[in-house]
Amino acid sequence: MTKAAIQPLESYRLAKYAVPIACYICETDNTFDCEFCSHCAAPMALAHQTNDQKVQPQMVGVIGPSSVGKTVYLGMLMDMLSRQPERLHLLARGAFSITLQQTTLSALSRCEFPHKTPNEPDRWNWVHCQIRRPRQRRPLELIMPDMAGEAVIEEIDHPHTFRVVRSFLEKCTAAMILIDAIQVKEGGRDQDFFTMKLLSYLSELDNDPKQGWAKRPVALIFSKADQCEQCMEDPDAYAKMHAAGLWQYCRERFVCHKFFASGVAGACAARESLLDGHVEVPLRVEPHGIVEPFEWLLQNLLARQG
Ligand SMILES: Nc1nc2c(ncn2[C@@H]2O[C@H](COP(=O)(O)OP(=O)(O)OP(=O)(O)O)[C@@H](O)[C@H]2O)c(=O)[nH]1
Numbered sequence: 286m287t288k289a290a291i292q293p294l295e296s297y298r299l300a301k302y303a304v305p306i307a308c309y310i311c312e313t314d315n316t317f318d319c320e321f322c323s324h325c326a327a328p329m330a331l332a333h334q335t336n337d338q339k340v341q342p343q344m345v346g347v348i349g350p351s352s353v354g355k356t357v358y359l360g361m362l363m364d365m366l367s368r369q370p371e372r373l374h375l376l377a378r379g380a381f382s383i384t385l386q387q388t389t390l391s392a393l394s395r396c397e398f399p400h401k402t403p404n405e406p407d408r409w410n411w412v413h414c415q416i417r418r419p420r421q422r423r424p425l426e427l428i429m430p431d432m433a434g435e436a437v438i439e440e441i442d443h444p445h446t447f448r449v450v451r452s453f454l455e456k457c458t459a460a461m462i463l464i465d466a467i468q469v470k471e472g473g474r475d476q477d478f479f480t481m482k483l484l485s486y487l488s489e490l491d492n493d494p495k496q497g498w499a500k501r502p503v504a505l506i507f508s509k510a511d512q513c514e515q516c517m518e519d520p521d522a523y524a525k526m527h528a529a530g531l532w533q534y535c536r537e538r539f540v541c542h543k544f545f546a547s548g549v550a551g552a553c554a555a556r557e558s559l560l561d562g563h564v565e566v567p568l569r570v571e572p573h574g575i576v577e578p579f580e581w582l583l584q585n586l587l588a589r590q591g
């Protein structure tokens with residue numbers, strides 16, 4: 286025998302599904318309980334975090350090929366900013382922002398570099414933070430994902446393969462482009478070519494003469510400059526001498542650009558591992574030139590806002 290039971294009708298729950306939430310990156314409508322956008326795979330947490338804010342966050346791209354040092358740079362930048370409130374006051378929003386800082390710093394403290402960023406966009410860390418400079422009343426909200434270099438290259442070579450990369454770069458108001466100083470020193474032209482390809486992709490995304498990429502601030506950062514003294518001393522002269530094509534291209538097409546040099550390791554050694562082959566290990570952590578490009582970018586973003 287079965288007893289009669291009262292089954293409450295919970296159809297009101299369905300009502301929530303009738304109100305879509307737009308993805309912050311590609312603006313596709315999603316249901317309220319989606320974790321990642323069904324179109325571009327960006328985290329819907331960004332849309333939820335920004336939904337009730339007066340100031341909409343700006344997006345800044347940290348771009349470069351695989352292994353150029355984006356994860357190390359961004360993780361170290363977050364860590365340094367969160368510890369120097371007198372220089373720039375940073376407030377991280379959402380768990381991702383802290384995860385990136387945590388994984389980078391815990392790897393460096395074990396004398397290792399962090400792992401390669403996976404290609405799947407739903408596994409990237411999207412840094413979302415609030416930044417306030419001393420004597421600045423209104424804070425800036427920024428979103429800076431740690432994208433995988435391979436995904437960016439794939440999108441540039443075959444547009445529309447990584448929708449999230451395209452939608453994000455269309456909306457960026459500034460970019461930090463990393464260039465491997467060691468490879469440039471060794472005479473390889475790949476870094477030079479890749480950066481020019483990336484810059485021409487950006488110009489084509491938005492070629493508006495006033496608001497387009499030609500006028501947006503672009504910081505060109507030589508990474509791993511701890512291994513290249515000449516680059517650390519004068520990054521602009523280094524670019525002119527070792528990446529002349531890129532240096533000239535920037536002068537002609539990007540009004541607001543500047544070359545920088547940064548390095549996180551004081552000294553590195555090589556280790557042979559059975560699983561990973563040749564692995565670089567940082568023996569000391571001595572960050573140089575990490576905050577400067579970011580400060581320059583902020584100054585220019587604020588100047589553009591007027
Ligand atoms: N000497 C030195 N080596 C660095 C530095 N930053 C990164 N590296 C080296 O570059 C490698 C790649 O760094 P990542 O930050 O993982 O590179 P990435 O650009 O995030 O690469 P993807 O995740 O594949 O896009 C590290 O494993 C280190 O061997 C640095 O500041 N100095």
Ligand SMILES: [Mg+2]
Nearest residue numbers: 355356401402
């Ligand atoms: Mg990475």
Ligand SMILES: [Zn+2]
Nearest residue numbers: 308311322325
């Ligand atoms: Zn989306």
